Amino acid sequence: MKQKLMKGLAINKLLDHKRTAALIAIMLPLALLFIYVVVRSGPLAPTLVTQIQVSKVSISPALFGIGTVEARYQYKVGPTIPGRVQTLKVDIGDQVTKGQLLGVMDSVDLEQRMEAQQSALMQAKAKLQEAQTRYQFSDEQFKRYQKLLESNSISEEQFLVKQQDYHIAEAGLAAARQELLRQEAEQKAMQAQQHNLDLISPIDGIVVKRNAEQGTTVVAGQSVIEIINPEDIWINVRFDQIHSTGLNPGLTALVNLRSKSKLDLSGKIYRVEPIADAVTEEFLAKVTIDELPQPLPSIGELAEVTIELDSLPSTTVIPNAALKRIDGELGVWKIIDGDIEYVPVSIGATDLDGLVEIKKGLSLGESVVLHSEKALTANSRIKVVESLVGKDK
Amino acid sequence: MISLAGRDIMHSWGKFVFTGFGLGLLIGVTLIMAGVYRGMVDDAKVLLDNSSADLWVVQKNTLGPYAESSSIYDDEWRGIQSMPGVAQTANVTYLTMQVRHGDRDVRSMISGIAAGQPGLPGWPPYLIEGRQITRGHYEAVADQATGFKIGDSLQIRRNKYTVVGLTRRMVSSNGDPMVFIPLKDAQEAQFLKDNDAILEQRRRNQQSPEFSQPGNPGLLEALNRSQNNNPYVNSVLVQIKKGYSAKEVAKSIEKWKRLTVYTREDMEEILIGKLIATSSKQIGMFLVILAVVSAAIVAFIIYTLTLGKIREIAVLKLIGTRNRTIAGMILQQAIALGVIGFVVGKISATFGAPTFPKYVLLEPMDSVAGFFAVVIICVLSSVIAIRAALKVDPAEAVGG
Numbered sequence: 073m074k075q076k077l078m079k080g081l082a083i084n085k086l087l088d089h090k091r092t093a094a095l096i097a098i099m100l101p102l103a104l105l106f107i108y109v110v111v112r113s114g115p116l117a118p119t120l121v122t123q124i125q126v127s128k129v130s131i132s133p134a135l136f137g138i139g140t141v142e143a144r145y146q147y148k149v150g151p152t153i154p155g156r157v158q159t160l161k162v163d164i165g166d167q168v169t170k171g172q173l174l175g176v177m178d179s180v181d182l183e184q185r186m187e188a189q190q191s192a193l194m195q196a197k198a199k200l201q202e203a204q205t206r207y208q209f210s211d212e213q214f215k216r217y218q219k220l221l222e223s224n225s226i227s228e229e230q231f232l233v234k235q236q237d238y239h240i241a242e243a244g245l246a247a248a249r250q251e252l253l254r255q256e257a258e259q260k261a262m263q264a265q266q267h268n269l270d271l272i273s274p275i276d277g278i279v280v281k282r283n284a285e286q287g288t289t290v291v292a293g294q295s296v297i298e299i300i301n302p303e304d305i306w307i308n309v310r311f312d313q314i315h316s317t318g319l320n321p322g323l324t325a326l327v328n329l330r331s332k333s334k335l336d337l338s339g340k341i342y343r344v345e346p347i348a349d350a351v352t353e354e355f356l357a358k359v360t361i362d363e364l365p366q367p368l369p370s371i372g373e374l375a376e377v378t379i380e381l382d383s384l385p386s387t388t389v390i391p392n393a394a395l396k397r398i399d400g401e402l403g404v405w406k407i408i409d410g411d412i413e414y415v416p417v418s419i420g421a422t423d424l425d426g427l428v429e430i431k432k433g434l435s436l437g438e439s440v441v442l443h444s445e446k447a448l449t450a451n452s453r454i455k456v457v458e459s460l461v462g463k464d465k
Numbered sequence: 466m467i468s469l470a471g472r473d474i475m476h477s478w479g480k481f482v483f484t485g486f487g488l489g490l491l492i493g494v495t496l497i498m499a500g501v502y503r504g505m506v507d508d509a510k511v512l513l514d515n516s517s518a519d520l521w522v523v524q525k526n527t528l529g530p531y532a533e534s535s536s537i538y539d540d541e542w543r544g545i546q547s548m549p550g551v552a553q554t555a556n557v558t559y560l561t562m563q564v565r566h567g568d569r570d571v572r573s574m575i576s577g578i579a580a581g582q583p584g585l586p587g588w589p590p591y592l593i594e595g596r597q598i599t600r601g602h603y604e605a606v607a608d609q610a611t612g613f614k615i616g617d618s619l620q621i622r623r624n625k626y627t628v629v630g631l632t633r634r635m636v637s638s639n640g641d642p643m644v645f646i647p648l649k650d651a652q653e654a655q656f657l658k659d660n661d662a663i664l665e666q667r668r669r670n671q672q673s674p675e676f677s678q679p680g681n682p683g684l685l686e687a688l689n690r691s692q693n694n695n696p697y698v699n700s701v702l703v704q705i706k707k708g709y710s711a712k713e714v715a716k717s718i719e720k721w722k723r724l725t726v727y728t729r730e731d732m733e734e735i736l737i738g739k740l741i742a743t744s745s746k747q748i749g750m751f752l753v754i755l756a757v758v759s760a761a762i763v764a765f766i767i768y769t770l771t772l773g774k775i776r777e778i779a780v781l782k783l784i785g786t787r788n789r790t791i792a793g794m795i796l797q798q799a800i801a802l803g804v805i806g807f808v809v810g811k812i813s814a815t816f817g818a819p820t821f822p823k824y825v826l827l828e829p830m831d832s833v834a835g836f837f838a839v840v841i842i843c844v845l846s847s848v849i850a851i852r853a854a855l856k857v858d859p860a861e862a863v864g865g
Contacts, residue, residue: 095478106808109815136600283682294682312580312601312649351540351696352649376602392599393592393630397517397584400552400704419582426596426629443593445633447514460593461609461631 118453120460123407124442126390126434132383134424135319139309139359141329141373143280148295149271151177156289157296158269164282168273174297177269182262189259196252203248207241214238277301280371302368306342307361309377310354317421318381319344325359330374337361341379384421384429392426394440395419396448404434405441405448412441412454470797473774484766485802489809491762495755496814496835500825502748507826509638509736513729516557518586518702519711521727522718529725530559530699531638531732532740537724539652539698548718550709555579556698557587558651561637564611564644565620571611573644574637575621577651577698586702589645595630601647606630608642621646622654638736640823648698656695666692756838763806763839764846767799771850778854779862792851796844803843807836 111117160175162168217234220226281298284290307327311319321344327337338361345356359377369375394404395417403416417433434440441448443460474481512531521530522537522545529535542554558577563570578587583597589606595615598604605626607613617628626646635643646654658666667689670676676688703726705714715726727735737745771778778791811832818825 091475091478095475095482098482102805102808102812105812109812136602138602289679291680291682314580315601353540392583392597393595395583395597396590397553397582399707402582402584422599424599426599444591445593447590460633 118455119444119446119448120457121405121441121444121448121454122458122460123439123456124391124394126388126430126436126438126440128386128436129389129427130383130386131389131421131423131427131429133318133381133421135311135316135379135381136424137309137311137354137357137377137379139307139375139377141305141369141371141375142308143300143371144304144306144358145301146280147274147277147299149174149273149297149299150293150295151271151290152268152292154290154292155180155269157284157286160271160282160286160297162279162282162297164279166279167277168279168299169276170273172273174271174273174279176271179266179269182266182269186259186262186266189255189262193252193255193259196248196255200245200248200252203241203245207238207245210234210238210241271297273297273299275299275301300371303364305361305364305368305371307339307359307375307377309357309359309375310349310352311357313348313353313355316355319355319357319379323379323381326378326380327359327361328376328378329365329369330376331369332365335365337363337365339377378424387420388430388434388436389427390430390434390440391442392422392428394442395428405444406434407439407441407454407456410454410456412448412450412452414450415440470794470801473777473794474798474801481770481798481802482805484770485805486809488763488766488802488806490813491759492806492810492835492839493813493817495752495759496810496827496832497817497821497825498748498752498755499831499835500814500818500827501821501823502745502752503826503828503831504824505640505741505745505748506737508636508640508824509741510733511634511636512638513732513736515590515635515643516587516702517584517590517704519705519729520703520715520718521732522554522701522703522722523699523725523727525723525725527725528735528739530557532735535699536697537699537701539648539696541722541724542701544722545701545703545718548714548721550705550714550717551703552706553586553704555581555586555588555702556648556700557702558648558655558699559637560651560655561639561641562621562654566613566617571613572641573608573611574639574641575651575654576643576645577648577655578645579648586704589630589632589635589643591632592630593633595628597630598645598647599629602650603627604629604647606632606645608635608644609633610636610642611644619644621650622657623660624650624654626650634824636824638740652695652698656697663693760842760846763803763842764849767795767802767843767846768850768853770798770802771795771847771854775854775857776862779857779859782857782859783862788855791854795851795854796847799843799847799850800840803839807839810835810839 156178158176158178162172162174168174213234214237217226217231221228221231277299279297280300282296283294283298284296290296309325319341321341323341325339325341327339329335329337339359340362342358342360345358348355390404396403396405396414398414401416402419403414405412406415415433418431420429420431422428441454444454445460448454522541523529524535524537527533527535539556542556545551546554556577556579558575560575560577561572562575564573564575576587578598579585580601581588584590588597592606593609595606598606603624603626605619605621605628607617607619607628607630609631613619613628613631615628615631619626619628621644626644632643632645635645637643670685670688670692677685703714703718705711711728715728718724718726781791814827818827
């Protein structure tokens with residue numbers, strides 16, 4: 073009996089031990105996990121950062137702007153007087169040569185007026201003939217009466233009448249001659265006007281716009297046909313003023329058209345406009361392309377332009393992600409023996425890959441904080457890791 | 466001395482531990498709910514922190530740029546820059562929209578940042594990968610929560626942007642992740658309609674006899690051009706010089722520029738007091754209900770645990786155990802249960818929080834307060850159980 077009881081107690085004890093072990097097996101990891109959670113999250117946790125060493129690299133600053141494809145000269149052909157478009161002989165895309173007739177404006181009553189002018193001219197000619205005849209007759213009369221007067225066959229008065237007739241006929245002839253000249257000039261003026269109704273191409277080029285159709289009435293100076301010279305295509309680029317240090321004519325440019333983003337075209341800055349855009353705070357520059365792609369880019373197409381400036385001699389650089397501004401001072405977090413200290417820096421040139429030249433504040437080989445998982449303060453504890461991506465807390 | 470509570474727990478430890486786990490999950494949910502509330506408030510605060518501004522200059526009499534729409538001319542900053550006490554100014558635009566990347570789109574807040582150097586107001590103050598924007602167009606820095614990676618190409622309106630940098634915890638007050646793009650692109654994105662709408666607008670202009678005058682052919686073109694630009698930004702962010710008071714500078718800008726200016730405190734008041742007021746109250750109320758329900762459930766659990774042991778307690782009384790000892794046993798068990806529950810709750814909340822779509826901020830002080838609340842609830846609820854235990858008739862031990 074006693075033995076049995078002892079055995080039972082032993083089993084009980086064994087069970088007790090097993091239970092304790094199981095309880096510890098559950099509780100211990102729980103406690104450890106809890107400690108881990110408390111330490112690794114909240115204010116006790118260090119801020120994860122990545123670091124980078126200040127290095128010496130030669131950087132080539134570059135400028136980046138966007139612009140549109142434009143024709144250097146756009147010839148707008150239109151009438152000099154208001155009128156109606158009679159015929160148009162060319163359409164958009166047509167090649168035209170210098171002096172080619174593009175279209176004709178409706179003359180309205182010009183033809184009739186020219187006919188009238190023709191008649192007036194004929195009339196003037198007839199009038200001249202009449203005046204000439206009259207002059208010849210009075211000339212002969214005058215000469216005959218002169219002889220008669222010499223032989224005293226007529227009175228002085230009769231002679232004077234003939235003399236007056238002669239002078240009148242002479243003046244009449246001069247007037248008729250001038251009238252003929254006037255009418256001739258009038259006709260020429262009308263012919264010129266008729267010529268003015270022709271729309272003539274001023275250059276060899278292609279038609280890019282046809283602003284009015286046949287029958288449209290246009291005002292004086294309104295353009296009917298627009299022509300460009302396809303060889304004179306350039307890009308009107310806008311550069312933000314803040315990122316435009318070193319923008320000069322003659323620099324090589326890489327042009328990337330929106331429709332051909334894989335294709336880099338080489339070009340050159342032809343001109344930096346002397347007048348900048350004051351409202352958008354941009355500089356304007358014209359970039360010519362060395363070899364225009366075929367088919368030609370459309371006027372108005374968007375283009376990205378990258379200007380590579382001369383590369384600087386190798387200098388101390390850091391990536392721009394390391395730059396911070398605290399209390400109005402540009403600087404970086406320098407890592408010194410696992411602690412951080414804010415060091416103000418002054419910077420120089422930058423490039424499009426985000427490298428920034430350090431002029432003052434850092435020296436070669438020093439480590440700075442590059443990325444951090446949150447904003448740092450002077451009291452932050454840091455832990456340097458390889459990469460912050462994929463670490464979510 | 467043998468711990469009566471310990472012995473009892475050891476006796477049925479499985480039941481005890483599992484009850485603790487269940488309780489822990491409930492506490493975890495309550496902690497997460499508190500975290501959701503804190504997260505909402507924090508979203509509003511990080512938006513202000515990340516803009517690194519001391520003052521927000523917005524359209525007169527609006528609560529912009531976050532709570533209301535505000536638009537001011539984009540050259541207004543020049544005048545503000547010259548005010549005494551102003552160290553830095555920067556234009557900024559905000560626009561919440563769907564950003565397309567491949568087949569999916571992500572709701573994000575597009576922020577247009579003024580060209581310049583890192584550290585300007587509005588620029589992301591820190592990155593977790595990549596670099597800051599260097600080109601004046603078509604580059605983007607995106608928040609990690611958008612799921613974008615360096616080199617991804619995003620579609621915002623009609624343009625493609627390359628992701629060059631990633632940030633973390635840059636969100637709008639709604640918790641939408643932010644995408645930073647150059648200001649000029651953002652102005653365009655904010656204003657630019659789709660091509661159909663632009664064509665419609667042109668057609669309308671053309672058909673209107675007022676704008677399409679035959680004697681004045683340039684008018685229509687000029688009108689179309691003027692309708693297609695956007696010289697506005699939502700706000701000018703201002704950093705003030707050392708030694709100046711934000712309120713004073715704000716007052717002088719308001720007075721002389723006839724704009725509305727908010728300081729950091731005003732902005733917090735607007736965002737937390739107005740913008741997220743109802744939704745945070747909603748969450749707050751839910752938190753209170755959850756806390757009350759949790760307390761009730763803890764009380765029930767301890768009460769039923771005690772009732773389950775009523776025979777044993779009767780036996781204890783029968784053999785002459787003092788009431789204090791019995792009460793102590795129940796109290797200790799209740800507190801132990803609460804502690805296990807809290808530990809499990811804290812662990813589950815910490816590991817569960819990042820899986821939530823919105824930010825869950827587990828404040829350490831909330832956890833401490835939660836711990837004391839759990840202990841107090843356990844103590845209070847054990848009082849009812851102790852009362853029930855002490856009322857037990859020792860005769861039940863033999864009767865039943």
